[in-house]
Amino acid sequence: MLTTKPFETYEAPAMAEPLFTPEEQKKFDAEIAEILSHYPADRKSAAMLPALRLLQELKGWLPPEGLKLVASRLGVTPERAYEVASFYVMYHLKKPGKYVVDVCTNLSCALWGAEKMLAYLEQKLGLKAGEANERFTLRETECLASCGTAPCLQINEDHHESLTKAKVDAIFDKLS
Amino acid sequence: MATTAFEPLISAAWGKPNSWKLDEYKKRGGYKGLEKALEMAPAQIIDEVKKSNLRGRGGAGFPTGLKWSFVPKDSPKPKYLAVNGDESEPGTFKDRYILEHDPHMMLEGIAIASYALGVHTCYVYLRGEFKFQAERTNAAIREAYAAGIFGKKVLGKDFQLDCYVVRGAGAYICGEETALLESLEGKKGWPRLKPPFPAVVGLFGCPTVVNNVETLASVPHVFTRGPGWYAGLGTDKSGGTRLVCLSGTVNRPGVYEVPLEATFNQLIFDDKYGRGLPAGRKVKAVIPGGSSAPILSPDELDVAMEFEAVKVKQTMAGSGGVIVMDDTTCMVRSLWRVARFYAEESCGQCTPCREGTPWQTRLLRKIEEGRGEPGDVEILSNVASSIAPYPPIGLGNTICALGDAAALPTHSFLMRFRDEFEAHIREHRCPFGDKPWGAFGDWS
Numbered sequence: 001m002l003t004t005k006p007f008e009t010y011e012a013p014a015m016a017e018p019l020f021t022p023e024e025q026k027k028f029d030a031e032i033a034e035i036l037s038h039y040p041a042d043r044k045s046a047a048m049l050p051a052l053r054l055l056q057e058l059k060g061w062l063p064p065e066g067l068k069l070v071a072s073r074l075g076v077t078p079e080r081a082y083e084v085a086s087f088y089v090m091y092h093l094k095k096p097g098k099y100v101v102d103v104c105t106n107l108s109c110a111l112w113g114a115e116k117m118l119a120y121l122e123q124k125l126g127l128k129a130g131e132a133n134e135r136f137t138l139r140e141t142e143c144l145a146s147c148g149t150a151p152c153l154q155i156n157e158d159h160h161e162s163l164t165k166a167k168v169d170a171i172f173d174k175l176s
Numbered sequence: 177m178a179t180t181a182f183e184p185l186i187s188a189a190w191g192k193p194n195s196w197k198l199d200e201y202k203k204r205g206g207y208k209g210l211e212k213a214l215e216m217a218p219a220q221i222i223d224e225v226k227k228s229n230l231r232g233r234g235g236a237g238f239p240t241g242l243k244w245s246f247v248p249k250d251s252p253k254p255k256y257l258a259v260n261g262d263e264s265e266p267g268t269f270k271d272r273y274i275l276e277h278d279p280h281m282m283l284e285g286i287a288i289a290s291y292a293l294g295v296h297t298c299y300v301y302l303r304g305e306f307k308f309q310a311e312r313t314n315a316a317i318r319e320a321y322a323a324g325i326f327g328k329k330v331l332g333k334d335f336q337l338d339c340y341v342v343r344g345a346g347a348y349i350c351g352e353e354t355a356l357l358e359s360l361e362g363k364k365g366w367p368r369l370k371p372p373f374p375a376v377v378g379l380f381g382c383p384t385v386v387n388n389v390e391t392l393a394s395v396p397h398v399f400t401r402g403p404g405w406y407a408g409l410g411t412d413k414s415g416g417t418r419l420v421c422l423s424g425t426v427n428r429p430g431v432y433e434v435p436l437e438a439t440f441n442q443l444i445f446d447d448k449y450g451r452g453l454p455a456g457r458k459v460k461a462v463i464p465g466g467s468s469a470p471i472l473s474p475d476e477l478d479v480a481m482e483f484e485a486v487k488v489k490q491t492m493a494g495s496g497g498v499i500v501m502d503d504t505t506c507m508v509r510s511l512w513r514v515a516r517f518y519a520e521e522s523c524g525q526c527t528p529c530r531e532g533t534p535w536q537t538r539l540l541r542k543i544e545e546g547r548g549e550p551g552d553v554e555i556l557s558n559v560a561s562s563i564a565p566y567p568p569i570g571l572g573n574t575i576c577a578l579g580d581a582a583a584l585p586t587h588s589f590l591m592r593f594r595d596e597f598e599a600h601i602r603e604h605r606c607p608f609g610d611k612p613w614g615a616f617g618d619w620s
């Protein structure tokens with residue numbers, strides 16, 4: 001059986017700035033403890049997905065220092081954390097725009113004009129799908145389980161469905 | 177099938193005020209099924225579920241009681257229940273409504289299943305995008321703990337049960353049951369070779385049952401009304417009612433609870449359901465059970481939306497995702513989009529799927545963009561066959577059924593609409609021009 005080296009043997013490089021503010025650190029510590037309590041004591045590494053989600057909620061993305069911290073708390077190598085983080089599309093390994101806009105263009109949505117909606121957003125935000133600026137990351141995404149209320153999109157995990165041009169304008173007008 | 181008026185079981189409370197709250201659920205008779213089950217011996221509970229003919233609603237339609245009976249009784253290891261709420265097969269959007277409108281119905285099913293199986297820990301795995309649904313479910317779980325349904329004792333019985341929500345992070349493959357278990361173990365979602373099946377070697381190497389959200393929400397009804405009653409609602413081999421998700425070019429898309437004998441024609445045209453297509457439009461093709469299911473032609477829609485009946489047509493009732501395409505929809509464009517999805521979501525573990533899915537996508541794009549050459553359709557067909565030959569369903573050369581899911585649409589589109597593919601190549605363009613998406617393809 002393969003065993004992984006405990007992270008404790010690695011030395012994280014010194015950082016220019018600390019990863020967390022004191023409040024963030026407190027929240028991270030408390031929530032990691034809660035998450036770990038959901039798993040058998042010898043299966044800490046199972047908490048990887050929720051732990052990465054927590055890190056991303058605090059920082060908006062998964063900075064390398066954060067991945068190392070998560071790995072050390074879960075008793076695995078940073079490589080393992082990176083491997084998981086890079087597999088799932090909702091984790092950001094690069095800092096995204098303030099608003100991540102995911103537009104479903106899968107079949108049921110396409111049949112209700114999703115490609116036209118995406119084109120409208122590309123023009124409205126001045127970005128092509130797959131591009132990002134400080135404010136927005138615009139992506140095409142796969143079916144979001146709103147096929148009956150198509151077309152749809154998510155902005156930072158907030159879900160919007162049955163979209164018309166007027167609705168899209170209203171949603172984006174409200175963003176700060 | 178009973179002749180009395182159809183009575184919805186799963187969706188009965190949807191849309192009513194506070195339908196997701198525990199007290200409302202109890203007012204409707206909620207947790208009475210659990211009370212009854214707790215008076216039985218675990219083996220008897222499994223027997224009742226077998227008698228009810230309940231079949232899994234996640235895609236494969238596997239008999240639920242039979243699945244439960246595969247869990248070894250004498251194993252010294254802990255056992256687990258993993259609820260599959262990944263709901264990512266294109267065209268499928270039913271489980272989210274259960275989670276939003278009536279999460280306690282699923283929680284009651286979880287408690288009954290856990291008691292029957294000797295499970296003390298249940299993980300509800302929800303797709304990462306289900307933020308609101310996860311909040312709803314978590315709130316319901318907190319209510320259940322406070323009411324003594326979960327926790328050290330289940331309704332006073334000396335039986336501990338803990339239940340946690342885990343959110344995925346955007347990977348369709350994690351709906352495949354062994355990928356789901358890998359993901360629950362904190363890993364990337366790489367499906368495992370089967371056997372061993374999860375019932376024997378599952379989460380953390382322990383016996384594990386993986387059941388879909390709707391499957392578990394169906395379980396309480398088996399106990400409140402009795403397995404005979406439940407079985408009697410359905411067909412010979414399939415009990416109860418089911419949720420189907422209607423989308424695409426129909427006037428009234430949505431989730432509908434239907435008797436298992438209801439046909440695709442009824443779903444699409446009936447006033448209670450889809451209310452037909454926009455004026456002047458006709459059905460061109462229907463995907464019967466999520467985008468991986470081989471399509472049906474307009475003359476094949478008098479089939480019941482039930483596992484066995486749909487199987488006769490060499491396709492599957494799958495996840496209940498019914499997608500309608502009208503006669504102005506481009507089949508090449510549609511298949512290209514579907515193929516792109518499976519290429520995007522392949523986990524990359526086995527060669528036919530990793531290499532074949534992008535290859536299909538490239539060929540389809542080439543044909544749709546008018547760059548197709550004679551012979552491309554044959555190559556496309558060969559690529560699909562190398563991933564999974566067809567018919568019948570289930571011949572895939574891959575570790576998991578995502579390979580089949582990616583190849584089946586290609587086979588079925590080519591079988592029924594080969595001419596349209598050839599026309600794209602002959603005319604060096606898409607015959608539908610810049611309007612490939614049918615009657616509702618414009619947006620305003």
Ligand SMILES: Cc1cc2nc3c(=O)[nH]c(=O)nc-3n(C[C@H](O)[C@H](O)[C@H](O)COP(=O)(O)O)c2cc1C
Pocket residue numbers: 231232233234235236237238240243260261262263264265348349350351352353354386387388389391392576577578581
């Ligand atoms: C590629 C793939 C994706 C799947 N996605 C889902 C899903 O999102 N939800 C689900 O319940 N089952 C899904 N399944 C089916 C599961 O593997 C499994 O059969 C099901 O969860 C068992 O539950 P049931 O017996 O209650 O139907 C998928 C299967 C495959 C091969």
Ligand code: SF4
Pocket residue numbers: 349366367521522523524525526527529530574575576577578579
């Ligand atoms: S068939 Fe595809 S998704 Fe399934 S294990 Fe193989 S590569 Fe992964």
Ligand code: FES
Pocket residue numbers: 104105106107108109110142143144145146147150152266267268
């Ligand atoms: S196809 Fe867009 S939500 Fe399903």
